[in-house]
Amino acid sequence: xxxxxxxxxxxxxxxxxxxxxxxxxxxxxxxxxxxxxxxxxxxxxxxxxxxxxxxxxxxxxxxxxxxxxxxxxxxxxxxxxxxxxxxxxxxxxxxxxxxxxxxxxxxxxxxxxxxxxxxxxxxxxxxxxxxxxxxxxxxxxxxxxxxxxxxxxxxxxxxxxxxxxxxxxxxxxxxxxxxxxxxxxxxxxxxxxxxxxxxxxxxxxxxxxxxxxxxxxxxxxxxxxxxxxxxxxxxxxxxxxxxxxxxxxxxxxxxxxxxxxxxxxxxxxxxxxxxxxxxxxxxxxxxxxxxxxxxxxxxxxxxxxxxxxxxxxxxxxxxxxxxxxxx
Amino acid sequence: xxxxxxxxxxxxxxxxxxxxxxxxxxxxxxxxxxxxxxxxxxxxxxxxxxxxxxxxxxxxxxxxxxxxxxxxxxxxxxxxxxxxxxxxxxxxxxxxxxxxxxxxxxxxxxxxxxxxxxxxxxxxxxxxxxxxxxxxxxxxxxxxxxxxxxxxxxxxxxxxxxxxxxxxxxxxxxxxxxxxxxxxxxxxxxxxxxxxxxxxxxxxxxxxxxxxxxxxxxxxxxxxxxxxxxxxxxxxxxxxxxxxxxxxxxxxxxxxxxxxxxxxxxxxxxxxxxxxxxxxxxxxxxxxxxxxxxxxxxxxxxxxxxxxxxxxxxxxxxxxxxxxxxxxxxxxxxxxxxxxxxxxxxxxxxxx
Numbered sequence: 301x302x303x304x305x306x307x308x309x310x311x312x313x314x315x316x317x318x319x320x321x322x323x324x325x326x327x328x329x330x331x332x333x334x335x336x337x338x339x340x341x342x343x344x345x346x347x348x349x350x351x352x353x354x355x356x357x358x359x360x361x362x363x364x365x366x367x368x369x370x371x372x373x374x375x376x377x378x379x380x381x382x383x384x385x386x387x388x389x390x391x392x393x394x395x396x397x398x399x400x401x402x403x404x405x406x407x408x409x410x411x412x413x414x415x416x417x418x419x420x421x422x423x424x425x426x427x428x429x430x431x432x433x434x435x436x437x438x439x440x441x442x443x444x445x446x447x448x449x450x451x452x453x454x455x456x457x458x459x460x461x462x463x464x465x466x467x468x469x470x471x472x473x474x475x476x477x478x479x480x481x482x483x484x485x486x487x488x489x490x491x492x493x494x495x496x497x498x499x500x501x502x503x504x505x506x507x508x509x510x511x512x513x514x515x516x517x518x519x520x521x522x523x524x525x526x527x528x529x530x531x532x533x534x535x536x537x538x539x540x541x542x543x544x545x546x547x548x549x550x551x552x553x554x555x556x557x558x559x560x561x562x563x564x565x566x567x568x569x570x571x572x573x574x575x576x577x578x579x580x581x582x583x584x585x586x587x588x589x590x591x592x593x594x595x596x597x598x599x600x601x602x603x604x605x606x607x608x609x610x611x612x613x614x615x616x617x618x619x620x621x622x623x624x625x626x627x
Numbered sequence: 628x629x630x631x632x633x634x635x636x637x638x639x640x641x642x643x644x645x646x647x648x649x650x651x652x653x654x655x656x657x658x659x660x661x662x663x664x665x666x667x668x669x670x671x672x673x674x675x676x677x678x679x680x681x682x683x684x685x686x687x688x689x690x691x692x693x694x695x696x697x698x699x700x701x702x703x704x705x706x707x708x709x710x711x712x713x714x715x716x717x718x719x720x721x722x723x724x725x726x727x728x729x730x731x732x733x734x735x736x737x738x739x740x741x742x743x744x745x746x747x748x749x750x751x752x753x754x755x756x757x758x759x760x761x762x763x764x765x766x767x768x769x770x771x772x773x774x775x776x777x778x779x780x781x782x783x784x785x786x787x788x789x790x791x792x793x794x795x796x797x798x799x800x801x802x803x804x805x806x807x808x809x810x811x812x813x814x815x816x817x818x819x820x821x822x823x824x825x826x827x828x829x830x831x832x833x834x835x836x837x838x839x840x841x842x843x844x845x846x847x848x849x850x851x852x853x854x855x856x857x858x859x860x861x862x863x864x865x866x867x868x869x870x871x872x873x874x875x876x877x878x879x880x881x882x883x884x885x886x887x888x889x890x891x892x893x894x895x896x897x898x899x900x901x902x903x904x905x906x907x908x909x910x911x912x913x914x915x916x917x918x919x920x921x922x923x924x925x926x927x928x929x930x931x932x933x934x935x936x937x938x939x940x941x942x943x944x945x946x947x948x949x950x951x952x953x954x955x956x957x958x959x960x961x962x963x964x965x966x967x968x969x970x971x972x973x974x975x976x977x978x979x
Contacts, residue, residue, distance in 0.1 A: 363798065365761055365764060369760065370771060396754050409744055464963065
């Protein structure tokens with residue numbers, strides 16, 4: 301096993317898929333000559349050239365719509381949103397066209413695209429740049445959504461997303477790009493993690509912490525504190541993929557621990573954790589020894605101030621406090 | 628009438644009498660189809676909206692008559708004519724509007740969402756200008772895949788004020804994309820006249836100058852002019868990978884949709900009658916073909932009767948076809964689940 305950053309692992313996944321299929325093309329703002337606003341695509345333009353790595357104008361509706369149109373003909377565009385927060389200016393293309401075109405054509409068209417970029421708060425950039433829309437897009441049948449928390453998952457999932465024949469919205473995190481983690485060696489073969497498969501990141505017996513994205517990292521830190529300071533053995537389940545969703549893994553963890561705290565950077569109204577909570581109460585009600593609790597962002601637009609932004613978001617302290625209310 | 632006789636342009640000179648009759652027949656078929664649709668809509672056989680193409684037939688038939696096997700097209704919600712002119716059958720189109728399983732989109736799309744990728748027709752799109760980046764993408768795809776051909780992307784005059792269209796024009800010019808944007812200017816952005824909805828110099832197509840794109844204005848009542856000018860734009864796209872914006876002046880007899888009850892308020896009956904007498908593209912072409920000796924009254928009657936018969940058969944086909952089942956609601960959502968792939972078996976794709 302090697303150690304790579306999340307950014308490097310993603311780049312390796314993109315690079316491998318560019319080699320794997322000539323129809324894969326990367327496009328977005330600053331992805332080519334500038335090497336990517338967050339350097340995820342660094343070096344790829346130099347290696348693959350103008351045809352495969354395409355700088356676009358700041359026209360999210362234009363270039364994402366272009367990618368959708370091209371995908372109907374068989375091109376496999378991987379489009380970077382500099383921030384997923386910019387989804388709002390391309391919403392018609394992302395939803396009305398990408399999610400619906402297969403359905404409205406009675407299955408005659410398909411849309412094998414990936415839209416990727418960071419979707420997170422916590423960087424003091426204010427409400428316009430801090431949206432976490434994974435729950436929003438997972439609510440549209442026709443779309444798939446995933447949100448990796450580790451370098452290995454980032455690589456394995458981006459490869460699966462690119463090979464998938466449906467639109468996959470891939471949500472990364474600027475605060476994870478520099479994080480290091482183990483990634484399987486190249487000689488161990490093609491490393492692909494299927495969509496729809498959760499992973500237990502830490503085994504436990506007393507409570508299930510269920511999360512995705514950076515919240516998984518917070519859960520792992522919280523689990524350590526719970527063990528060391530409170531003698532509570534928490535299990536951490538990383539959803540990795542939001543839609544398709546590994547419902548079996550969620551129910552299995554609940555059946556094991558009988559207590560659940562869901563951790564989700566979304567706002568409390570709706571969102572991924574609201575759906576997971578509904579699934580647990582419907583399918584594992586008798587397994588529960590306590591009400592399902594959630595740690596979400598405090599219900600207001602994302603605040604700018606670095607003095608309190610981390611308190612608005614889920615963090616290990618808030619998770620520990622929430623766990624202690626039901627254990 | 629046009630000052631220039633476009634019948635003499637090479638692309639029209641090359642038309643055989645049989646091909647001219649075919650173009651006339653297509654226009655008549657489209658009109659009969661739309662008239663039947665209107666009747667069936669009034670009889671409550673279909674739901675939703677119905678955007679009729681009556682009066683604009685020369686645009687779809689003229690432009691699409693230039694498409695070869697490598698050329699593609701995509702349009703907005705007023706899509707019936709493009710579908711028929713692309714070679715789709717009346718049966719599958721009428722059945723789609725009736726919401727039947729035998730419809731081109733299995734009853735999942737409706738009047739605004741006809742598709743036939745096998746005939747290079749990519750829909751049928753419901754959101755004003757939402758199809759303009761898709762048309763760009765189809766043409767980008769042709770270039771990326773190193774295929775020949777171009778993409779015709781149709782839009783209404785109301786769509787020129789949407790941001791997505793302007794983003795598309797910028798990228799089309801910047802990247803050298805073989806797309807031809809065809810503005811079907813029927814003068815009304817739903818119920819608001821062009822003067823009250825668009826700021827422009829000269830004409831709407833002239834906005835293309837801001838993006839360094841070639842443009843032209845076309846009298847849509849003359850199918851020869853439509854073909855002559857569209858051919859120049861399509862050749863520019865195919866051979867030079869350069870976009871064009873064509874503005875084809877045309878006229879919509881009826882409302883924005885059948886639900887547009889106000890259409891007689893914002894236009895006078897005299898306006899509509901004057902158009903019918905002097906500019907109706909079918910009347911204009913019929914008169915030309917009579918002059919040319921290509922058509923005669925007997926043939927005209929035969930074409931009309933055949934179109935009526937075909938339309939009546941399509942209505943019967945739609946009427947007799949089965950409706951989709953409840954189970955059909957959940958198919959055609961994901962490619963992977965429709966194809967029962969390994970990926971589709973991992974995790975839940977659907978929720979209740």
